Amino acid sequence: MNWTLEVIVVPVSDLDRAKDFYTDGLGFVVDHDTTIDGMGRIVQLTPPGSGCSIVIGSGLVPPMAPGSVKGLQLVVNDIAQAHDELVARGVDVSEVQTMGVNPRPTPHPLDNVGFIFFDDPDGNSWAVQQISSRP
Numbered sequence: 001m002n003w004t005l006e007v008i009v010v011p012v013s014d015l016d017r018a019k020d021f022y023t024d025g026l027g028f029v030v031d032h033d034t035t036i037d038g039m040g041r042i043v044q045l046t047p048p049g050s051g052c053s054i055v056i057g058s059g060l061v062p063p064m065a066p067g068s069v070k071g072l073q074l075v076v077n078d079i080a081q082a083h084d085e086l087v088a089r090g091v092d093v094s095e096v097q098t099m100g101v102n103p104r105p106t107p108h109p110l111d112n113v114g115f116i117f118f119d120d121p122d123g124n125s126w127a128v129q130q131i132s133s134r135p
Contacts, residue, residue, distance in 0.1 A: 007044070008072065010054045011064035012122045018056050019043050021121050025091045028054070047074055067123030079114040079130035086118065093118040108132045 012018035022028040028045040031053060035041045040059015046052075054072075076082040079096050086093040094117040102113050114130035 013066040
């Protein structure tokens with residue numbers, strides 16, 4: 001049996017501001033933006049190529065303080081390119097950092113150990129790691 005992680009709730013204070021950040025700033029795709037009469041609004045967004053989405057919303061999501069999610073992580077195959085794309089989109093992102101020594105020999109020295117970091121407008125924190133291939 002497969003157990004797939006499909007959705008992570010990310011608490012935000014302003015849905016439209018967050019939606020703009022995740023779509024315009026990060027390039028996430030809007031899967032749906034649904035208002036349920038009298039209950040609230042749910043926006044589901046998916047990073048390009050990901051099998052897992054995030055949900056931001058009001059009324060229907062578990063009550064969590066905006067900005068309280070820390071350590072969300074995305075994986076890309078080229079951390080320098082990801083950094084440049086985020087900067088071009090206006091995201092306040094760290095410089096590329098090397099965290100330790102690559103545990104496996106690869107032709108890409110930043111594999112597994114190359115990271116960048118950013119926060120969304122509410123302070124939810126994200127890391128982006130380079131992994132160009134998996135064994």
